[in-house]
Amino acid sequence: MPRQTLARIHLDNLRHNFRLARERAGSARAMAVVKADGYGHGIERVARALANDADHYAVACLEEAQALRQAGLTQPVLLMQGVHQASDLPLCEAKGFTVVVHHEHQLAWLEAGDARPAVWLKVNSGMNRLGFAPGEVRAVCQRLESAGVTVTGAMTHFACADDELSERSAEQTAVFDRATAPLAPINRSVANSAAHFRPGQAMFDWTRPGIMLYGSSPMLGRHGPELGLKAAMTLESRLIALRQLSPGEAVGYGETWRSTRPTVMGMVCIGYGDGYPRHAVNGTPVGIRGVRAPLIGRVSMDMLAVDLTDVDGASVGDPVELWGENISVDEVAACAGTISYELLTNVTRRVPRVEVQDGDWNG
Template sequence: MKISRPIRVRIAPDAILDNYRAVRRHAPKSRAFAVVKADAYGHGQWRAVQALRGEADGFALLECENAVALREAGIDQPILLLEGIFSARDARAVGEYGLSTVIHCPEQLDLLLGNLPPDTAPDICLKLNTGMNRLGFTVATLARARQRLADELPRARLTLMTHFAEADGERGVAWQMERFRALAGDWTGPVCLGNSAAILRHPDAHGDWVRPGIMLYGASPFAETSAAELGLRPAMTLESAIIAVQDLQPGDRVGYGGTFTADRPMRIGVVACGYADGYPRHAPNGTPIAVMGERTRLLGRVSMDMLACDLTGIPDAHIGAPVTLWGHGIGGEVPADEVAAAAGTIAYELFCAVAPRVPVTVDHD
């Protein structure tokens, strides 16, 4: 009999669908691109697409080859290339496969216009730089881009787009919306605006299209508001089991570097999960973990394949006891946002960092 290491990731497609429906409730007048970039934030691009296939207005990702694969698999909704095209081959694929693409600079527009198949009428999201200062046309470059599109690609369907830098913070989006309106001028066509934070907090900045990302996967875009408070369901659970138990005396240290020292008699569990599985190595003492339905804490430094947790208050915990690192599992519930906050990062990074060696199972409600 093959006995596998107990760590695994569980994905709940129904939670992704429920969270997309939450987008609809918050932005009822907008259509929504489900953002499935970065392998659907580590949840599996195809799993997310399958979960949303019957409801999503469209999908958004980065790699043209992934967009083509979705088309060839029968996905007929709009598919948006969020960073646009990177090669002549990408430009040709936009026309041949009916993809939508962001265009964010004059050079990218040159690439598109020089390589589109004849007689195509693509959907183009012209991205405006309203203060994020990553991608986008500015007051110095936008008018020329719009004129070129009108002259050289008059059948193109054009949408204006921007991305919010501080929708989750105190500054909000009003300053960028003001810049957007100034750049857009007399534009009356469709606009694509809201990310997850704007969808949830800024209804005046939704636009004709919104682009939900992290909220689809059940995490909060806000440091001060939990996903549960927003009505979102976790779609990923990282879980494992206790593989060893140790009894400590006062003064005993735990793990590499001895970064935790027992101040009383303690009982600790060793968990089959480490930074090679995607758990953050820099997670400190006290990072939340759940064992057998009880909340407890990480102790000592995370190593490559193992970490330790406090079992002092969980006397029934034993080798084989279930552990939830984040999500909603047999071991208990630990919001990914809490783990991320403790580790000084965000849930986006936790989800995307899960290693390929971790087996994946899919929940079917």
Template sequence: MSRKVRADIHLDAIVHNYRLACAQAPEAKAVAIVKADAYGHGAVRVAQSLAAEAPAFGVACIEEALVLRSAGLTQPIVLLEGCFDAEELPVVSREGFWPAVHSEHQLAALERAVLPVPVPVWLKVDTGMHRLGFAPDAVAAAVARLRACAAVSDILLMTHFARADEPEQAMTEMQLARFNQVAEGLGLAASLSNSAAVMAWPEAHRQWLRPGIMLYGATPFERAQPVADQLQAGMTLSSEIIAVRDVPAGEAVGYGAAFVCDQPRRIGTVAMGYGDGYPRHARVGTPVIVAGQRTSLAGRVSMDMLTVDLTDLPHADVGSRVELWGRQLPVAEVARWSDTIAYTLLTGLTSRVPRCYD
């Protein structure tokens, strides 16, 4: 009998979440961000499910974009990190990719390039994230150079917010003010909004949205948020109980004896571990759903297994289904118990977990 670990990908939920993003700014267009294999959900299948509605897709690099092209996706694809080498530019031109330009070396490569078809570029402005992008006082000159460049057909301005998921913080307002000052008088379309800004910062919507994590049903916010509360889980990660044992009071369970039974307890072993991508650092007490009821981890997560407390679930037994996150248990809640974020859990699932599409 095969191991019962699986990740069910709910394509209808992802379409719902994309439409929810679009509804926040009906006059804007939304690039569906499918980088990192669609945050672990499968970029090709996700893009195919959105192909009738999304005018463009977004990925990190040309390798990810070529996977979509080879699968028959024809929409423009934004390369969010741009080209890493000038030799990529003819491919970008041929395939209809839209590269970000965030550095002098990328701009200079475009100026030297002779391309069969000029490409639209997304010029990145560093408004305070300080990872990529041109400093505000260098943007006007960069725009002038791009406008004079035969390899460039169009220019769009973009930036990225550092704290849009913290609406109470003033940094997003500061970044918006810097961007507005830079963009004034340039007459260019813009893309500012990641998922958090799509949901919480309407003043940042502009012409193009960039929903990412929200497409997959995970909230970027620590607290309840009206739009995020309407998201539907894009993935249900599940397995089964493979063994059950009664453990006396005072006995420990798992590596490091991290969980000691305070009373006689019924412990279930689940076929799921960090070798599948479930976080090893999930704390004792991290919630799981067994046979439709909530319980919690009892002991450390190991490579192939984890243990859960079945003491108050007398009906649970070998073969009972276990949801690690999904429609009954938000992935963001598991992430909080694991001192991380939903992004790392979703993108960290290994190839050992089959993706099953419904």
């Protein structure tokens, strides 16, 4: 009998979130960002769940693009970091992957070789991570055209789209627009999830929603449900022990929490070895019997403690929601000093993913 610690993946919620992204993209089309193993939900599972809705996927690297083909998906795939070696270009051409070119060395690989995959240009509009300077764009396009490479798109990425008060996305959009307008009629793309919620944001031809597909808020300080999103993952475990603590007794490594009243303490069968964040502070909520109960003490590798004093009738075997539809992953992330992206992608292989469809689930 396996321990009942698992991540339920809600396929209908994934589809709901993608449809919301499409709606918010307006006349632009949305490509589903499924990198990092579908943000921890399983790249093949996510891509298949969205196959009837999404007509384009985006991934970080070639291995992820190949996983989509191996899963039988035939939609176009954008490799957002392009290739990491020249010898990968023929495979990209053969499989119909579109490669991003963000740097001189990738340009030189294309010029020197025979492979001619479709190419999107990455423009550095101010984030200063990857991409050509706006002033270099025309010359880069000319070099690619001379080499017989078709530039079918251009993209940029926002640094501060999650901050509703920041003007940076508007500034980056203007920089990108000026640099790429002369390249018309190519495909242009700027919007990550957060940009879908920015009033007045230009969406161009394609948007690239990632985190919102998984139900988490892309906006700082907001939770997914406020934005109409539904959790795509419920991380769930069970109570495996209960204990009465007297005032003054401590729990766990380092004795970082001590009871101030007679306390019913419960142990939950999940820890940082499963990807639950070790830095979650005392008071981080978990859901038990429809009640929010606080985490107490340090998270261990395989278990964590909660205060069940205010949970009527809690008993061994009760399911515990670490995050999901009732406890937002955004809230847990804030309690652990991180972001939902890190929590979702850090759920380890020890945790089985169980697909849920229309309220039912099957393993």
